[in-house]
Amino acid sequence: MAEPLHTLGAAELGRRLASRDLTSRALAEALLARAASRRELGAFNSLDADDLLRQADAADARRAGGRSLGPLDGIPVAIKDNIAVRGQPLTCSSRMLAGYVSPYDSAVAERLRAAGALLMGRLNMDEFAMGSSTETSATGLARNPWDPARTPGGSSGGSAACLASGQAPLALGSDTGGSIRQPASHCGLVGLKPTYGLVSRHGLVAFASSLDQIGPMARSVDDCELLLAALAGPDARDMTCLAADARAPRVLPADRKPRLGVPRALLEGVAPGVRKAFDDALGVYRAEGCELVDVDLPSAALAVPAYYVVATAEASSNLARYDGIRYGHRAARDGDIVALMSQSRAEGFGAEVKRRILLGTFVLSAGFADAYYGKALAARARIREEYLGALARVDALATPTVPSSAFRLGEKAADPLQMYLEDLFTIPANLAGLPALSVPSGLDGALPVGLHLVGPPLGEGLLLGLARRLERATGLAHRVAQP
Template identity: 50%
Template sequence: MNIPALAREIADQVRSGILKASDVTEYYLDKTEKLNPAINAFITIDREGALDRAREIDSMVERGEDPGPLAGVPVGIKDNIATHALRTTCGSRMLEDWVPPYDAHVVRRLRQSGAVIMGKLNMDEFAMGGSGETSFFGPTRNPHSLEHVPGGSSSGSAAAVAAGMVPLALGTDTGGSIRQPAAYTGITGMKPTYGRVSRFGLVAFASSLDQIGPMALDAQDAALLLSVIAGHDDYDSTSIRDSALIYPIDIKEKLRIGIARNMLDSIEHSGVRASMDRAISFFEEHDYEIHDITLPHSEYGVAVYHILATSEASSNLARYDGIKYGHRAKDFSDLQDMYLRTRDEGFGMEVKRRIMLGTYALSAGYYDAYYTRAQKVRTLIRQDFAQAFEKVDVIIAPMTPTPAFRLGELADDPISMYLMDSFAVQANMAGLPALSVPAGYDGSLPVGLQILAPQMKDEYALRVAMDFQEAGQWHHRVPVEVLP
């Protein structure tokens, strides 16, 4: 039996009865169970749940019903998205055994679209990290080189898709957490416009930046998954009305491209630089109207990001107190001691660092110097984009300064790790849609091109990515570590 790698092909064949969802699911489960010990992409594999669902979909098809646009497509879900009755850990000891009593909005939509939920994907603890190494459940490895990180925080999502364990995965992106691992693993990952996908059920890290998005082998599949999860939700006050996305993307006009010159010029890595030069040549050769643009305040991006994200995180993570759910310390002398020990034991070091910094930034006497100032610079970054988008439809920029680094390489150097997000955080600052599309290789390691668009113009970024991916066909390369 020939099981396709692409989601849209699986869905087409399941809907038309050529393929059985249960065969597809069985195939991907087997593959996952075989590869997971080496890659550690999944925290929880829900074999029974997935097969039950697949059989339901098969009987729907037999009855002549349409299971939906993702009929029989196995999907992995990042483990910070709540799944009813399926453990949701956030990669943390704090939630090691937490079983949500409800489904996230996106999960409900997936279920309604005929998708088969395969399980929950590994991630940096509470989505804090850029390598997958802060997970309580151990690091995920890059399918292109097991010695390298897959990026993070959506480490498991990226690795699972790249390794062909699932055709689609949901990731979340607060400061690059979908796009950076997508770049490191040679897949397509997109952070949609802030507010286009409901955050209800996404365990909050930094609420004003967090966004759920699709991770897939190519731009069409990413668009398909986004079309299922995008749209207004009554339970999210930051959800945009009329924000559905129509699949397939239908944009005829030739889009104008802006090149983020100052970001490109800052690239020192030769492999990444070569990929970027090649990308620009592609757009020139294909008669795109190209403009140089500048984002003068982008240099502040990581600093702004760090203050805002840690501040919000310190607030969002205050609820983990050992009382209502999650970890509680075994030994304690009184209530205060219970709090201290529970949170000390439940959180890993990177999470504690961020809680500490955020608590400090919000505390009396420092609030204006840090939080308010960061919010003001955020305004400047947004204004830069607003100006740039007056003359271009999309902006292209490098995704990461280097390809994936080795496991442990930056473990003791948090700031260098944070700087890996320099290009990624810009989109989160301004709530813009942005994606990473495969743009070449440096040796065995993939390099990504970033495409950003104005708010609610997610389709533009996807359209340009579809054109671009045809140039190099890098999205079809199978990672060496998973070759049979």
């Protein structure tokens, strides 16, 4: 029996489209039907079927006219709801932005359109990307397709649920402290946070600007690489986006064995099933001829506190724009302007966003900024130095992506600190601006577990090459949860 279209990866779909064995319309219709049948997973905040089919027909017309735009032409890419797509809702899963329609395309939307990709729907997420479980979404829970009683992770939980259930072959996430990699790990996907500056942030709703990056998520390493190639490029509208001449990629050396650094001191507290998958992955690399090297990252213990100071400080500043005046929710109240703003924000933001705004405001406030924000910046600089130092001796650093597999919905919702510790392994790459990915490394019972690899600046190709070796050995590519 032919494989259902929703189980195929982007590279295979591209081949079928190119050989005219498949039309983009037929693909779009199959995925819309799949999305309708898995609605209970809460992957999408909204999905404009007519718009998707219009884009598919345009792709088919291009191909019929011999004007194909490349390997992504006609292939749907689902988009997280904090990335602007002209004419589509942009809610960040927040009451604050309910009803907001983006007046312009983000840089990545422009690049995907130029590659012929179909921009598909608005994916659920933690509110304003603040969370690790998609439970802070104001639009409803997202569920893990491998066990719907569990979280798909977050903040890009809708992206992960969408991919793991076969509702799209490719998806965009954003990653401020692990928001692409942690859900990729929990849902058995490949997710990559690029080097800071590789992908433009123009049109990404800002959470913590010095940490945020948009990145690709997919069900295989090849598909992740295909999507990354379409996203990466210079953009003068984002001053932190690397110029064309600053993009020389780092690759694995051909004249020696790859070296993988293992910070063993950080592995204490990792759940047994996750630890076993990690040790098995190291065994694969050893068998592949890689050299495993113990590395010491003494300041990594400071990463979680440094991150939550820097990220909340930046969030409190970035989210000051939501004042209920020019756009967003406005409280029904006349009179005092400060009271109007304060009430609009109280009604528009959810509990986690308020918590982080309060925390960020406190750590920047007079009398406390030196003790918290200043120290966090110093810790950040130290962590970056240590990681760059280690990566001068090894090609990549390996840990599990998350200390445990996907937890039950509600299990950590009342304890923000426990939720923040989900990001222990993923945060340092954001603080240091380094590329990092999660690739499936095994199963903890029925639940997927990911291996986390961090590389040197512009080492995305190097990381994808290492991930491909593991993927070949585990055979964990292209898995779609049934039904």
